[in-house]
Amino acid sequence: MGNIPLDELTEKAGGRFRLVCLVQKRMREIQKGLPPLVDVPPGTDPMEIVVREIMADKVKLLTGEAAEKARREMAMREAEAAEDEKIIPPPAGTSAPDAQASTSHETARRAL
Numbered sequence: 001m002g003n004i005p006l007d008e009l010t011e012k013a014g015g016r017f018r019l020v021c022l023v024q025k026r027m028r029e030i031q032k033g034l035p036p037l038v039d040v041p042p043g044t045d046p047m048e049i050v051v052r053e054i055m056a057d058k059v060k061l062l063t064g065e066a067a068e069k070a071r072r073e074m075a076m077r078e079a080e081a082a083e084d085e086k087i088i089p090p091p092a093g094t095s096a097p098d099a100q101a102s103t104s105h106e107t108a109r110r111a112l
Contacts (some may be wrong), residue, residue, distance in 0.1 A: 004051055012054050013061065019054075022061040026050045 013019035030036065030046045037058040040049055053059045062070050 004055060009032050009051065009054055012057065018061050022054065022059060023047075023050050025061070026053065 008105065010016050011044075013022050023052070027046055027050055030049055036049045036053070038052045038056050066082065071075050
């Protein structure tokens with residue numbers, strides 16, 4: 001990684017405080033296993049990845065109303081994904097009520 005002027009990074013992030021917050025948050029995401037948003041060779045230092053992402057305008061620090069809106073949208077997407085995972089198709093050749101009825105019947109028969 002070449003020398004990237006700190007002033008340029010600070011300007012892209014919107015200030016020193018925002019730069020520090022952005023770097024810290026994105027570093028955590030990368031350390032948790034989220035993939036880089038820019039092309040980098042395997043084994044690239046996470047700090048270099050974050051700097052490249054900021055310089056490429058791939059990450060931004062959202063605050064205030066923009067952050068709340070993003071949180072709500074993410075929560076809705078996660079809820080929809082969780083709902084989709086709950087839907088389990090019935091066994092082949094049966095409909096959902098038939099499958100549930102046979103399961104209940106078998107359970108009652110075993111209890112006798």
